[in-house]
Amino acid sequence: MRYKYFKRALFAAGFFQLITLTACTKTNKHEEINIEIKNTLGFSRYEIISLQRNKLQPLLDKNDPKNIRIKEQGADQYLVTQWVDNDGDGKGDELLFQANVAANATAKYVIMLDTIQVAEPKAKTYSRFVPERIDDYAWENNKVAFRAYGPFAQQLVEEGKEGGTLSSGIDLWLKKVDYSIIDSWYKKNVANPGYYHIEHGEGYDPYHVGASRGTGGTGLWEKDSLQVSKNYVNYKTIATGPLRTVFELTYAPWSSYGVQEVKRISLDLDSNFSKFEISYRSNKMIPNYTVGITLHDKKGEVNINKPKGWFRHWEQIDSAFVGEGIVLSPKLIDTAFVHDSKTADQSNLLILTNPKDKITYYAGFAWTGSKQIRDVMDWDEMLDKQAKIIANPLEVKVIK
Structure with a gap:
């Protein structure tokens, strides 16, 4: 009986530790950057947005740039992103993503950290x-x-x-x-x-x-x-x-x-x-x-x-x-x-x-x-x- 009780206790402790570790890997509010994109024209626009590296520095200080993810606020799926190294020094100077903004409207996006891979798109440059x-x-x-x-x-x-x-x-x-x-x-x-x-x-x-x-x-x-x-x-x-x-x-x-x-x-x-x-x-x-x-x-x-x-x-x-x-x-x-x-x-x-x-x-x-x-x-x-x-x-x- 003691052995069974010990196994249950050990399993419960391990499970609790797993939950704790999982929770710690999620992005907290200090590891998010919010973006607002405003369209002043009378037609919807689907365009590439460029974010300069210095705007993302709070996320880059202790993290791999490859783990930066972007999604529309409230959405589940991450968007395709692309780093561009303009000066050839091996570091991305600007991060690109594609925003969809309705006519005379503002769209909101969230930048965060995650290791989940985003599928390579069929349509590309x-x-x-x-x-x-x-x-x-x-x-x-x-x-x-x-x-x-x-x-x-x-x-x-x-x-x-x-x-x-x-x-x-x-x-x-x-x-x-x-x-x-x-x-x-x-x-x-x-x-x-x-x-x-x-x-x-x-x-x-x-x-x-x-x-x-x-x-x-x-x-x-x-x-x-x-x-x-x-x-x-x-x-x-x-x-x-x-x-x-x-x-x-x-x-x-x-x-x-x-x-x-x-x-x-x-x-x-x-x-x-x-x-x-x-x-x-x-x-x-x-x-x-x-x-x-x-x-x-x-x-x-x-x-x-x-x-x-x-x-x-x-x-x-x-x-x-x-x-x-x-x-x-x-x-x-x-x-x-x-x-x-x-x-x-x-x-x-x-x-x-x-x-x-x-x-x-x-x-x-x-x-x-x-x-x-x-x-x-x-x-x-x-x-x-x-x-x-x-x-x-x-x-x-x-x-x-």
Whole structure:
């Protein structure tokens, strides 16, 4: 009897200790940070929020950054998060998560500590250098995909060899699926050259860039002529996803002004627009820094909305339509116009700006084949919303 009583007592003590330990592992109120996110616009917004590391310091002092979790107040499930190391020192500088905020409303989120793993999402952002296709740099999310061209592709053209591309324009890949296609399309293209130029059910690449600006390529406008760079010479991948991909492309000095240009490009999940943050310098004053969209065969429609800061081209490609657009602060814009040229790939919609040494703009597209838009009115509405989003960022308040 004594032995049975002893076992019961020992079990009860162990059980009590287990409960105590379990309770101690839960986050207490001193290990939580509350976030309020305010949307001042008349439509709901589903956007990536960035929290700087210093705002999270109370949780980071004695804890692993990998154990930080975020959820909407009152919800059970944690959200997908992503640390971004911008300076390459091995520590995350900003923590990203995706917030859903209704029109003219405030959403509340809680940051806490937990070791529970959050499942990897199917839809994500992604980017990489692509040596199997000479030296492309490609990037995508669950809605759109882009690519730029590197130095060896330029060298092939300059040496008169096949397979190269000489262009600092931005190429578009028309995808209709929400999962990543970059690796798959390039792999299949190696086995079957030209694969991704043919529709196989996931989308394809019918978009021609050539020497044009594609969608979002830059240049300098002077004396009725556009001076442009050649291909990028170096790249740097900063983050691949799942919520935001970030990288930099560096260009050799170009134009008669010897412009030295670095493009920091990022793409968020669920956005149709890549963000271009461009730094440039020269020993001379640079006139008319220009961003453009190719007009291809000049059969498309153009909409120049300078007061709101958005510019659109709408064209038919094969049996569907593509809307391309650029959005930036109206304060940066000098003028915008259609440059009609008889030379192939030189007809562009051009936006002339006069920033000091940096400029930020958004360039993107939507394709009716993806069912994201139905017509040009949908595309104009998307551009109009993007302009409002830029002018009215979500207001984030950290409550410790």
